[in-house]
Amino acid sequence: xxxxxxxxxxxxxxxxxxxxxxxxxxxxxxxGTDVMPVLREKGLAGHPVIIDITRISGLSQVYCEPSRLxxxxxxxxxxxxxxxxxxxxxxxxxxxxxxVGSPQIRNRxxxxxxxxxxxxxxxxxxxxxxxxxxxxFASIQGNRSISxxxxxxxxGQRIDPTELLVDIHFPIPSxxxxxxxxxxLARRHAAAKSRMSIARMARLSHGKIVECRLAVGAVTPWxxxxxxxGKFLEGKVPTEQVxxxxxxxxTDEVRLITGERRSFxxxxxxxxxxxxxxxxxxxxxxxx
Amino acid sequence: xxxNTISIACEVNGVxxxxxxxxxxxxxxxxxxxxxxxxxxxxxxxxxxxACTVLLDDMPVNSxxxxxxxxxxxxxxxIEGIKGExxxxxxxxxxxxxxxxxxxxxxxxxxxxxxxxxLKSNPxxxxxxxxxxxxxxxxxxxxxxxxxxAINLAVARMEHKEN
Numbered sequence: 001x002x003x004x005x006x007x008x009x010x011x012x013x014x015x016x017x018x019x020x021x022x023x024x025x026x027x028x029x030x031x032g033t034d035v036m037p038v039l040r041e042k043g044l045a046g047h048p049v050i051i052d053i054t055r056i057s058g059l060s061q062v063y064c065e066p067s068r069l070x071x072x073x074x075x076x077x078x079x080x081x082x083x084x085x086x087x088x089x090x091x092x093x094x095x096x097x098x099x100v101g102s103p104q105i106r107n108r109x110x111x112x113x114x115x116x117x118x119x120x121x122x123x124x125x126x127x128x129x130x131x132x133x134x135x136x137f138a139s140i141q142g143n144r145s146i147s148x149x150x151x152x153x154x155x156g157q158r159i160d161p162t163e164l165l166v167d168i169h170f171p172i173p174s175x176x177x178x179x180x181x182x183x184x185l186a187r188r189h190a191a192a193k194s195r196m197s198i199a200r201m202a203r204l205s206h207g208k209i210v211e212c213r214l215a216v217g218a219v220t221p222w223x224x225x226x227x228x229x230g231k232f233l234e235g236k237v238p239t240e241q242v243x244x245x246x247x248x249x250x251t252d253e254v255r256l257i258t259g260e261r262r263s264f265x266x267x268x269x270x271x272x273x274x275x276x277x278x279x280x281x282x283x284x285x286x287x288x
Numbered sequence: 289x290x291x292n293t294i295s296i297a298c299e300v301n302g303v304x305x306x307x308x309x310x311x312x313x314x315x316x317x318x319x320x321x322x323x324x325x326x327x328x329x330x331x332x333x334x335x336x337x338x339a340c341t342v343l344l345d346d347m348p349v350n351s352x353x354x355x356x357x358x359x360x361x362x363x364x365x366x367i368e369g370i371k372g373e374x375x376x377x378x379x380x381x382x383x384x385x386x387x388x389x390x391x392x393x394x395x396x397x398x399x400x401x402x403x404x405x406x407l408k409s410n411p412x413x414x415x416x417x418x419x420x421x422x423x424x425x426x427x428x429x430x431x432x433x434x435x436x437x438a439i440n441l442a443v444a445r446m447e448h449k450e451n
Contacts, residue, residue, distance in 0.1 A: 004292070004312050005292050005311055006357045033335055033353050036334075036353045037334040039314075040334065044312060050357075052358050078347070102338060102425075103424045104341055104350045104353075105353075105424065108354070189423070191336055191426075
């Protein structure tokens with residue numbers, strides 16, 4: 001077995017050169033909250049070259065350009081949960097980050113790690129889906145930009161081992177009338193994996209839904225957006241009956257995607273209820 | 289066996305240390321086995337129980353989730369670094385004793401460190417703040433109520449001293 005090695009690049013160029021050279025053999029580590037349990041269980045067989053990316057400058061940014069909010073992948077969940085700019089522009093992302101793991105995990109785990117490890121229960125991913133995030137990857141070969149939806153659709157292939165996620169950005173929701181809902185269902189409040197997470201953003205005009213985006217985590221192999229429900233809801237008043245119908249459309253779609261599963265006996269009725277709640281919440285009007 | 293050792297320099301409990309570590313070595317193992325700071329306990333080893341909590345640049349982290357090599361240039365505080373004035377215990381430590389917040393003791397170093405980090409950033413926490421601060425550390429004796437009381441007691445004593 002090849003000897004393990006540890007590199008701590010301080011610039012992106014340096015990191016990309018290392019990734020180009022070691023590619024498949026490398027283990028990229030930032031917060032380590034996903035890497036370390038693997039290391040403990042199986043060692044780094046096949047990936048003995050550790051590249052610690054936490055010292056690279058320029059991957060921890062949070063800034064607005066006129067119409068988009070940029071978040072560097074090295075931002076920890078604690079930073080995202082408490083950053084004033086994110087709290088005011090995309091409060092649902094702060095809420096999602098605040099729900100991850102425990103304080104100790106949030107102090108280490110990064111939003112980039114959530115996207116790269118891409119567990120079915122990754123809490124920030126459903127929020128990033130409805131915020132319509134765009135992901136920027138860099139490599140020696142060049143840069144590529146991919147929408148989070150496309151990234152998830154090709155998730156089976158994972159990323160090229162010579163690439164590094166360098167930026168996450170999304171359009172700043174254009175007006176103040178967007179309302180948000182995030183709910184994480186888990187066995188307990190702290191230090192628990194999502195059994196289910198619901199992210200919803202919507203805006204209303206004169207009591208009718210103008211646009212509604214819904215994403216669900218931990219039910220399908222990757223968090224997923226459910227656009228057919230959004231379409232169904234357009235122009236409708238979120239009455240109890242409409243919300244019920246919408247929830248039914250969503251759970252039917254889940255069935256189509258995954259086929260029948262034993263866990264559905266519990267999961268689908270609960271999912272239906274949570275979707276209804278997320279929509280009935282709109283009756284209060286859209287306030288942040 | 290790992291070959292290339294890395295030499296890191298970091299501040300541990302206020303003292304600069306130079307330590308040779310293996311690329312895959314965990315911070316918890318270096319603290320316990322190389323620096324003999326055995327107050328840091330390993331529980332689950334997968335970041336769920338919080339027993340191995342130390343403060344890294346003032347933030348509670350699970351030391352089983354940190355590669356030792358990543359700690360170069362950083363500031364680490366373990367339970368051995370928590371002290372009061374002179375030879376006295378820190379008010380938090382004294383409060384843990386007075387409130388009966390120590391049962392088997394395995395989670396105690398982590399609980400004290402979580403309380404310490406909380407009081408440093410928020411000297412007047414609410415009970416909810418305290419509950420959140422210790423939420424990543426499991427007490428399998430389930431003595432949470434006394435632990436919350438202990439932190440509240442320390443807050444009250446420290447506030448009293450301020451006035």
